[in-house]
Amino acid sequence: MSTTTPTPGRTTEPILDVKNLGVDFWVDGVWYPAAIGMNYQVHPGEVLAIVGESGSGKSSSSMALLGLTPPNGRVTGSVQLNGRELVGLTGSRLRAVRGRDVAVIFQEPMTALNPVYTIGFQIVETLRTHTEMAPDDAKARAIELLTMVEMPTPETTFNKYPHQLSGGQRQRAMIAMAISCDPLLLVADEPTTALDVTVQAEILDLMRNLRHRLNSAIILITHDMGVVADLADSMLVMKDGVVVESGSVASVFSNPEHPYTKQLLAAVPHLGTGEAIVTEALKEAESTNARPILSMKDVAIEYPKRGRVPAFRAVDGVNLEIFPGEVVGLVGESGSGKTTIGRAAVGLLPIAEGSLTVDGRELSTNSAKELREVRRNIGIVFQDPGSSLNPRFPIGQSIGEPLLLSKVAKGADLDRRVETLLDQVELPRSFRNRYPHELSGGQRQRVGIARALALSPALLVADEPTSALDVSVQARFLVLLQELQSQLQFACLFISHDLAVVDLLSHRIAVMHRGKIVEQGSKEEILRNPKDPYTQRLIAAVPLPDPALQRERREARSATRPAR
Numbered sequence: 001m002s003t004t005t006p007t008p009g010r011t012t013e014p015i016l017d018v019k020n021l022g023v024d025f026w027v028d029g030v031w032y033p034a035a036i037g038m039n040y041q042v043h044p045g046e047v048l049a050i051v052g053e054s055g056s057g058k059s060s061s062s063m064a065l066l067g068l069t070p071p072n073g074r075v076t077g078s079v080q081l082n083g084r085e086l087v088g089l090t091g092s093r094l095r096a097v098r099g100r101d102v103a104v105i106f107q108e109p110m111t112a113l114n115p116v117y118t119i120g121f122q123i124v125e126t127l128r129t130h131t132e133m134a135p136d137d138a139k140a141r142a143i144e145l146l147t148m149v150e151m152p153t154p155e156t157t158f159n160k161y162p163h164q165l166s167g168g169q170r171q172r173a174m175i176a177m178a179i180s181c182d183p184l185l186l187v188a189d190e191p192t193t194a195l196d197v198t199v200q201a202e203i204l205d206l207m208r209n210l211r212h213r214l215n216s217a218i219i220l221i222t223h224d225m226g227v228v229a230d231l232a233d234s235m236l237v238m239k240d241g242v243v244v245e246s247g248s249v250a251s252v253f254s255n256p257e258h259p260y261t262k263q264l265l266a267a268v269p270h271l272g273t274g275e276a277i278v279t280e281a282l283k284e285a286e287s288t289n290a291r292p293i294l295s296m297k298d299v300a301i302e303y304p305k306r307g308r309v310p311a312f313r314a315v316d317g318v319n320l321e322i323f324p325g326e327v328v329g330l331v332g333e334s335g336s337g338k339t340t341i342g343r344a345a346v347g348l349l350p351i352a353e354g355s356l357t358v359d360g361r362e363l364s365t366n367s368a369k370e371l372r373e374v375r376r377n378i379g380i381v382f383q384d385p386g387s388s389l390n391p392r393f394p395i396g397q398s399i400g401e402p403l404l405l406s407k408v409a410k411g412a413d414l415d416r417r418v419e420t421l422l423d424q425v426e427l428p429r430s431f432r433n434r435y436p437h438e439l440s441g442g443q444r445q446r447v448g449i450a451r452a453l454a455l456s457p458a459l460l461v462a463d464e465p466t467s468a469l470d471v472s473v474q475a476r477f478l479v480l481l482q483e484l485q486s487q488l489q490f491a492c493l494f495i496s497h498d499l500a501v502v503d504l505l506s507h508r509i510a511v512m513h514r515g516k517i518v519e520q521g522s523k524e525e526i527l528r529n530p531k532d533p534y535t536q537r538l539i540a541a542v543p544l545p546d547p548a549l550q551r552e553r554r555e556a557r558s559a560t561r562p563a564r
Contacts, residue, residue: 014041015185015217016065021077023057023064023241027438031074035061036241038077042185044215047207049228049249051221051264052238053472054442058221059107061238062187066102067094070437081185100130103183107190107221107441108386109170113162119146119173120158123180130181145176150202152335159308167383167464168199168334168497175203182214189221190441196333196497197541204231204543223442223471225268226500226543229253229550237261250547267475268545269500271527291360292321293459293491294345298354301340313352314340315515322459322491329502329523330495331538332512338495339383341512342461345493346378347371359458376406379452379490383464385444389436395447396422396432402454421450424484426476449477456488463495478505499542503527511535 021038024031035057042048050058064075065086079086081101089097098104106112114122123142127133133141139158146154149172162170175191188207192200208231210216220232228235228249235252237245237260245258256262301315315337322328330338343349344356347363356363361374382388389398400418403409409417419429425446436444449465462481466474478501485492496502502509503523510520511532519532530536544550 014043015082016042016219017078017080018065019078019080021061021064021079022075023060023069024074024076025060025070025438026072026074033241034073035064035238038236038243040236040243040246042217042219044217045211046234047211047218047220047232049220049222049232049235050238051223051225051228051235053264054223054440056238057241058238059189059440061241062189062219062221063104065187066098066104068104099126099183100181101183102185102187103178103181105171105175105178105186105188105191108384109167109174110162110384111386112174113170115162118159118161119165123173123177126177126180141180142176145180146173148179148206149173149176150199151176156309164306164309166334166339168196171334172199172203175206179206179210182210182216184214184216186210186216186218187221188218190223191220192222192224192227196331196336196538197499197543198333198538200227200497200543201541207231223474224543225253225265225471225545226550229545229547230543230554237264253545253547264472265545267472269471269475269478269498269504270545271500271503271539271542290323292323292357293359294320294322294493295357296320296341296345296354297356299341299344299351299356300353301337301344301349302352313515315344318354318517320510320517320520322493324458324491325485325489326508327485327492327494327506329506329509330493330512331497331499331502331509334497336512337515338512339463342380342463342493342495345459345461346380347375376455377458378461379455379457379459380461381445381448381452381463381465383495385441385448386436388448389444391436394433394435395427395439398436398447399432399451399454402451406455408455417454421454424453424480425450426480446477453484456490458490460490460492461495462492464497465494466496466498466501474501481505499527499539511538 018038018040021035022033023035024033038061040048050062052058063069065079067089069075075087077087086097120139120142123145124138127138127141143154143158146157151157151169151172165173178186192203204227207218211218222228232249234248235246236243237258239260245252245256245261252261253265256265296318299315299318300313302311302313305311318341330341332338340349344351345358351364358374359377363374366374396418399421400414403414403417418432422429422431427443427446445465452460466477494502494506506523508521509523509526510517511526513534519526519530519535526535527539530539544553
């Protein structure tokens with residue numbers, strides 16, 4: 001079945017009517033299909049979720065609705081928005097539709113936002129392009145939108161550039177831009193990927209209110225089944241470019257028919273079911289009081305004053321240790337200092353106070369040459385794979401670069417090592433000749449993971465490594481990471497907003513809030529019996545991958561939320 005059923009009581013006239021949609025890409029003289037014969041409708045006030053593995057065609061088919069395919073792509077079939085055909089529209093006609101009638105929240109905000117313009121300028125530009133709004137009114141509206149998406153200090157953020165914001169803050173800025181013109185249809189491509197669970201809950205409420213207030217339709221592209229259960233009315237399940245199952249969210253979750261749908265739902269991590277594997281290396285470290293791989297004592301990190309942005313202390317008084325074979329999960333809101341700690345751990349940020357050692361070597365007193373030596377023992381997986389990979393390098397060159405620069409391998413040996421790393425992260429070896437823009441977000445993230453593991457590091461800093469992965473690939477990656485850790489015995493700082501993933505993988509958890517670690521301990525202590533009120537709020541905001549249970553939790557949260 002490939003056609004969604006209108007929700008009872010809703011108008012029969014769809015906002016979006018897609019018939020026999022096909023998307024193909026010309027690669028090496030061959031047309032490769034990304035989407036095949038898709039048929040669906042989205043009605044006013046309806047949220048349609050499209051789920052499936054990375055590379056299944058979710059994003060490609062949705063971007064094709066607005067002609068956002070790369071030059072080597074082609075689109076066939078029919079896409080009608082309120083009866084108006086979109087396939088074949090070009091130039092000013094298509095630009096008039098984009099942003100005003102249909103808005104998109106892209107998966108990777110760093111690559112979608114213009115790096116040379118401030119956040120405020122970009123929102124104002126959107127408003128003034130599609131409305132006859134005066135500059136002062138547009139600025140006031142932009143600050144109002146930033147406030148709506150829970151952006152801290154919206155007046156200050158208005159004058160910041162994208163690189164000055166955390167990943168979650170960039171995502172919120174993009175959402176503010178997308179909803180600025182109250183669109184008829186909102187295409188949300190992984191809209192909560194970089195958001196912590198508390199802000200995610202607010203954003204989902206915001207999108208829910210948008211569709212009720214304007215009767216807007218929403219296409220939600222996501223791998224987070226908790227988000228699907230919380231927001232969506234109906235869903236499509238895609239595999240290899242084909243819709244294998246569709247229906248209401250309640251029916252698909254409760255009674256999946258296709259084997260792939262059953263496999264997808266079975267791979268969803270549930271908070272409270274994780275059992276961390278204690279490696280032999282960790283047991284040995286505990287019994288012999290071994291030296292920690294990463295040690296932070298009273299660490300403070302400051303960002304200096306830049307232009308109109310004042311200096312501020314992002315991290316203060318942090319104490320943290322990670323031993324060989326141990327995974328420590330670091331959780332908290334976007335902007336709480338998680339990524340700042342991760343960057344300091346690899347020597348990318350200096351510390352203002354305290355002591356930071358990696359494998360017994362103090363980073364704060366090392367020279368640039370000594371830092372390069374230390375970094376050979378550190379791997380890092382960045383949050384945004386699109387901006388961390390060189391767009392001019394094929395995938396194989398990006399993965400092999402650390403090995404080549406460190407003079408570990410070259411020639412045929414380097415080729416074999418790259419192929420082995422591709423195998424480890426479950427990417428085809430043929431991908432070594434592709435460029436980053438030819439891969440999906442999840443595939444790019446796996447390339448980043450392969451590159452981080454290239455030199456068999458003693459410490460792996462993983463900054464949201466599963467944020468762009470669908471649940472089935474995520475489940476395999478987490479098993480893979482545990483297996484690699486038992487073999488290589490590296491310590492891991494696992495930065496994430498997904499508490500279910502942290503529960504599955506971590507031995508200990510540290511909770512950050514406003515630059516400080518407010519609570520840390522075993523995952524049983526933190527997730528089953530949290531003491532700090534912030535930790536309690538964090539756990540309560542985790543969406544459950546069950547529509548009925550999530551509705552009850554959302555209603556209970558709404559009933560106890562203080563009036564604004």
